[in-house]
Amino acid sequence: MGMLFLLCLDAGSARCPRPLVRCAHILHKKECLKQNQWGTLKIWWAPVLVRGKLHVVPLPEDFPGESPEGAAILAAKLLSVLKKRFPNEALPRIVYTDRGKGFFDLSGKITPAWDAGLTAAGLRPYQGQDASSQPGKMGDTLLHETAVSWLKAGLTETTPRRPHEETREQFFQRFTQVCAKANKTHDIEGLCQRWPDRLRDVVAKKGDVLSN
Numbered sequence: 001m002g003m004l005f006l007l008c009l010d011a012g013s014a015r016c017p018r019p020l021v022r023c024a025h026i027l028h029k030k031e032c033l034k035q036n037q038w039g040t041l042k043i044w045w046a047p048v049l050v051r052g053k054l055h056v057v058p059l060p061e062d063f064p065g066e067s068p069e070g071a072a073i074l075a076a077k078l079l080s081v082l083k084k085r086f087p088n089e090a091l092p093r094i095v096y097t098d099r100g101k102g103f104f105d106l107s108g109k110i111t112p113a114w115d116a117g118l119t120a121a122g123l124r125p126y127q128g129q130d131a132s133s134q135p136g137k138m139g140d141t142l143l144h145e146t147a148v149s150w151l152k153a154g155l156t157e158t159t160p161r162r163p164h165e166e167t168r169e170q171f172f173q174r175f176t177q178v179c180a181k182a183n184k185t186h187d188i189e190g191l192c193q194r195w196p197d198r199l200r201d202v203v204a205k206k207g208d209v210l211s212n
Helices: 029-035 066-086 112-120 143-157 168-185 190-192 194-204
Strands: 004-007 008-013 043-049 053-058 094-096
Touching: 043 066, 043 143, 043 168, 043 190, 053 066, 053 143, 053 168, 053 190, 066 112, 143 168, 143 190
Parallel strands: 004 094
Antiparallel strands: 004 043, 008 043, 043 053
């Protein structure tokens, strides 16, 4: 039925000097995430790759962040994304993620909240109940890391002249446009089909860094 690829939960800021995108292995303006100054907004979202399309899932203002509770909220939102994307088709049911905090614990075991959330949505994890065989850091291999780099570039290009005045709603409006442009200008379908090739590349290079 197909597979979804989604990144570890990300956060952006609508009030830092320029758009901020955070993921498990790539971090710009790290100090901005730790600031607690008046007017700074931390905005959580999740990128999803499925059947040749890239989607951005906005997460609520009170989202608990990179945690099992946050992963459970995301699991519930995935089903609505899929139903909207495929109203008259069989839905993808397998979800691939990195080993982010909310998805798996340090030993690689799936968190109960993520497991329950996927089950409730009729989804299942690609890794099963144990992701210990998956390296914790493999950003050059993961497809969604490539997609997020495209989104980050788009956010940078569209930074408003007065970013400190951008509201949460305006940020997501801009983000939606950036995502739509990425779907038009990049080979998203080709990227979605690259997963077997990238795994073969990892074997061929004996685990060395890939050049994607």
